[in-house]
Amino acid sequence: MIEKQYKQITFTLNGKQVSTSVDVRESLADMLRREFGLTSVKKGCEVGECGACTVLINGDVFASCIFLAIWADGKDVMTVEGLVDTDGHIADIQQAFIDEAAVQCGFCTPGFIMSAERLLRTGKRYTRDELRKELSGNMCRCTGYHNIINAVEKAMNARLEAAGKQPV
């Protein structure tokens, strides 16, 4: 019988500092769902191919299913739950997915939202081809991607406009 191995880790989760003891064999996706109840983090392929488990770590996109939980120590992790403001309002990118009917079964949506959020935070203007490339690590088996690209483009244009930049 193998002796279980735990590690105490401290990290920032959706803006708050948290500390927990984690089984060293656990993925970040498992820990976020089990320990913190963050079920926006979807487990799809569990081999880093589908993007449903995408979270931001220090502002970059990562597949949390192939990221060991112990590696989150000292990092800044953000999930879809962290996008909701203090009054419970959803973010512009989430609203854009609703407005553009970019959701069908919804399983891939949180991963797409996090990949899109990373792009929106750069403040850059992306062409549709660039958006496709930047979202290429997220798979959707329902929508055919068209409405997803529309939604991201819409949120991007709104943010650029708010920042006083010319929309596409």
Next chain:
Amino acid sequence: MYDINHIYEANSVEEAIQRRIEQPQALIISGGSDILIGIRAGKLAGCDLISLYMIDELRGVSLDEDGTIRIGSLTSFASVTKSPVIQKYVNVLGEAADKVGGPQIRNIGTIGGNTCNGVTSADTASTLMAYDAIIELTGAEGKRLVPIEKFYLGAKKTDIRADEIQTAVLIRPESYRGYHGYYYKYAMRSAMDIATSGCSVNVRLSEDKKRIEDARICYGVAGPIPLRTRSAEQAAYGQPVSRDTVEAFAAGALKDVNPRTSWRATKEFRIQIQGELARRCLTEAINRAGGIWA
């Protein structure tokens, strides 16, 4: 939950070497985009791991005083692509790193892992070999430098000794100054796919841009390890920038490639692709070098 027996974490190179000596059975994990998948598939289930992921001193790209480009082994593909040093001096390496997987994989996968796993299809490996990169290994006795061609011993086998880890990939100034290159990844999809074959070429032209002074070509998936095709290079040395030279170069490459049939593609298909890759990569490398065609 991954089926891992024990994880030994290293926070410094010294600690990693110590772990290597103490736990000779343990596998090295850097980003994990191969190892964790292997564990999940059962192939590596129950293994011991030495985790290098938290060793931040092994991240980043810098330029040494003598012009050597030093890429820390834990540098992610995305960081390679974004590095101003890479963009300025060996942009083809940044372009090759940008062909790996998708954005999420490019943030976790490392250049060290991409070479240490000894895989022929690795997108950065062929370009590093076309640049005559040097692998820096650090062990109990100190550092050891190995030319990348010698670093590959066979499929999935690389020259890492029992007390060593790979600490950097180096590119010497004489390997990149005056050279221009191009990498082509041939795959079924433009993202989240492994190369059916890949080809990286770099060339140095004469001052009048009409003659090829030096050319290097390396393939992925033309053999069990990344493969330099010397017959192609010899066909290009000193030759005029012309269609005939491009054809001789491709013919030379086909003398040396030895792909196999796999579920991804047949040997015959890969040979067909590899001739064309030599043509396209040399042509584009020449164009990037400002070549004047005869």
